[in-house]
Amino acid sequence: MPLHGRTVVVTGAGGGLGRGIAEAVAEAGANVVVGDLALDPVAETARRIETGGGRALPLVLDVTLPDSIAAAIARATRTLGRLDGWVNNAGILRMDAALDVAPADWEAQMRVNVSGLFSCCQIVARQLIAQGDGGAIVNVASNAGKVGYPNMAGYNAGKAAVINLTRSLAAEWAAHGINVNAVCPGGVETPMLTAVAEWITSRDGGDAKELVQRMVPAQLGRHVQPIEVGRVVAFLLSDAAAIIRGQSINVDGGDTPY
Helix, strand or coil, X not given: CCCCCCEEEEECCXXXXXXXXXXXXXXXXXEEEEEECCHHHHHHHHHHHHHCCCEEEEEECCCCCHHHHHHHHHXXXXXXXXXXXXXXXXXXXXXXXXXXXCHHHHHHHHHHHHHHHHHHHHHHHHHHHHHCCCEEEEEECCCHHHHCCCCEHHHHHHHHHHHHHHHHHHXXXXXXXXXXXXXXXXXXXXXXXXXXXXXXXXXXXXXXXXXXXXXXXCCCCCCECXXXXXXXXXXXXXXXXXXXXXXXXXXXXXXXXX
């Protein structure tokens, strides 16, 4: 249990990929703070973790509000003693052809996927520096930030920014003992993948459920499961990942070659 006794916050943990990451981090022994915009979904995530023998603290967390981030950190440290790791999973997707993207949709994606993530990193780093013994941050980027999929210009651009930001922060904060890495998921079986299929079939025809079944990594031959991504995240939060720094690791079943 490489994270035994540590406290890790996972944003966007009310379901999908965030829930799988939280469960994997708990599986690795951490006390997990699960945050999202509404309490009920993260309460369910916490219940699942505690049923499995872990410890979890659910709370409302809006990554676009610095006061909300600071309050989450204060609650985590007050309840669980300290902060050791943070996973920036919260994100949104607004699909449209690049020519038709509404400014509000572009700005919403940048506000959550880039600015909100950076605010979390900045506020968390200050807390870790104040504690004096370092920690780890893992950002959830996407293979979309490397490949660039059609009808996802804002999402692609935001995730590319996360990849570059991860390198920048790792270099700047290494002297403080803070390790920063990212993961780049692809065909993970989540509500977001279903939403993508529904958007495509609503315009091009076809059955969304059938399309989802085809949206699998070719080498793997099945969907990636959220907890599988989570186990890579848990590793990156651990001391075993000390020589992996500023990297954006593909967790997409082999789809992205770089």
